[in-house]
Amino acid sequence: MSLSMALPEVFLGGGEVTEGVVRVGDTVRRPVRVSTPAVHALLTHLEAVGFDGAPRALGVDERGRQVLSFMPGESVSRPLPPFAVSDATLVALGRLLRRFHDAVEGFVPPPGLVWEDGSGDDGEPEIVGHCDVTLENVIFQRGVPVALIDFDLARPTTRLFDVVTTLRHWGPIADPVDADPLQRGLDVGARLRLFCDAYGLAPRDRRRVVEVARLRFGRSYAAMRARASREGGGWARMWASGAGDRIRRAAAWLDAHQEELERHLF
Template structure:
């Protein structure tokens, strides 16, 4: 066990996990049933030479995870809304996926969530929102908050990222900085920078629709148990998913044209 220092700075931004604090150069996070799997993944990434993730330090006397603090900025800003940032994120996600090679892809021990029907290829982050990407010098540098990570396909994790970063969303739900962007162009840009194969590009929108359906069901189930999931649901998360799916139905052909 590692002794906890007294001075703790609450860290804001995530929707799901409360009680995340910074202590000097470390972050303390509440543990969950998936913590052993997440720590094993982070140690694998370190051994693989992937620099874009926190390192595992241990557990403190309160049973909290101790991870290294990754300095930088998060959230939606001019720098994170740019095409350059999107291409940089695609490259970072590709590096992350490649670095998970050789890690066991068993589904046991991870947080349950929506997923692809195909056989898992990588460990996906599965929660690549603006709050979970660290920027340095205007470019994506690291991924944080791996609580929802799980075995999946490359394309499913890509679709999850593009939900927020393209964004695949009804304009009424987009932040002002993302409101007028050409979503089709950004889908293509991400796919080009990542190196998404043609067969996966043809399937991307189909998988996005499947993800919307399944994430709606998963979130509704989690919300019924209360906690932060219930707060997100009460704040319209389910309605935003439904609107995004409807927007995708209307604009699928023009988006698909950018991908093929």
Template sequence: MGRHEVQPDEQPLTGGNVSVGVVRVGDTVRRPAGPWTPAVHALLGHLHAVGFRGAPRAHGLDERGREVLDFVPGEMVWPFGFAQVEPHERLAGLARLVRELHDAVKDFTPPPDARWQVLIPAEGEAGEDEIIVHHDLAPWNLVAGEGGRFAFIDWDTAGPGSRLWDVAYALHGFVPLMAHPDWRRDDADAGERLRVFADAYGLDEAERRRLVPLLGRRTRSMHDFLRDQAGRGVQPWARLWAEGHGDAWRGDAEYIEEREAHWERALLGG
């Protein structure tokens, strides 16, 4: 049996950039496991135990060695469900969910043998702010369910990071801070959405000042990661680079960096 061979009772799930071998079986999702899976499952178990409901529960491994997670019903926000986070009140609700996540992991103690798949470490943001974060809070990993509830999926790259590193990445996707004409907003609208998210998350003035330069740095880190991995021929990143994802991240980074003064005014006033 091939590593990713689909059985009759399995429904392949697509939509992400790294979804090979991901299937639905009844009310569960089966995904290829890795050395990081036990640590991720410990994290998801902690989140469920403390009452955070914005993530699936983990149920160990199946007979084929795949991780088993709850299937999260609802609509994927990216790319056709972005209207789910368009209203400011919905964007604010999402920001509060991110804050709830970050608060929920404060008391999480990783297993002593934890191995994490952190693809892009938090650049210069470790230390007292370090917690275990998702590292990929984006519309392509967000499910909008019944009753206005959101849930984040795809936790494989969770690991040590910082609140602001996670928030900067989330803002790129949910404002969105994108240069492509299909997604680009005028500066006033983008700035207002930036402020709505920051207010709802509860960033103080010092955190907002630290966040501003991170917006561009976090976005550019995605371009640099894809470039470096493509240079080594590592999949699926080499494929994504060839498809133009690196160019998109570079364009977004340039768009953000050119407007850094505008983002600072939007977040701090003046």
């Protein structure tokens, strides 16, 4: 698809891995990856079923970059604004993730598509999850989370794994030393319960939240170390900045607080 490059390019910061992301008018241009055809198939499905909380796939421009619709609003980064850690935001985010999962449930990926590697649950994949609902990958309008962006790490997984990945950042399931100052005084157990209630997580899955979080930490550590060595770039910078140490501290914090968290979840 050939699109005009007459409009100026505005650099979009915030991403830790993907470089060269710019806004051109009402579109976003991102480097093409091996997983781009798979991600565009996913976004096309979401558009077809009427899910409005994700960008639209618009093809490839003259420079070989993928073209996506620009999602109006704002993302958040550290230091976090107060609305980002509110209970209302957590509830709205839980409902947004559930709407996304329900919308993608009927998606049958065409054969031959390649997804990005990443950690996952041991269960049989149920959906194609976002798998990277970080603070920076949620779009807010008037303080309300309305959309998910940056689907580069989307891949087949379980609903629970995508929930746990989201809670890793938004609970947060982390050592307070690595959290934003506004997150350090939060009741994480109560927040996990609030999110799971808003999402409508089944009781059988609630019983596995801590188990899957622990599994994710171990596998994420190995996966990030491997990608930092193999791919360099943003992955290497994240690893050099202490990503592995942060994962290990989060895993230790989870072990120390397991009983407290499970009292809220069950």
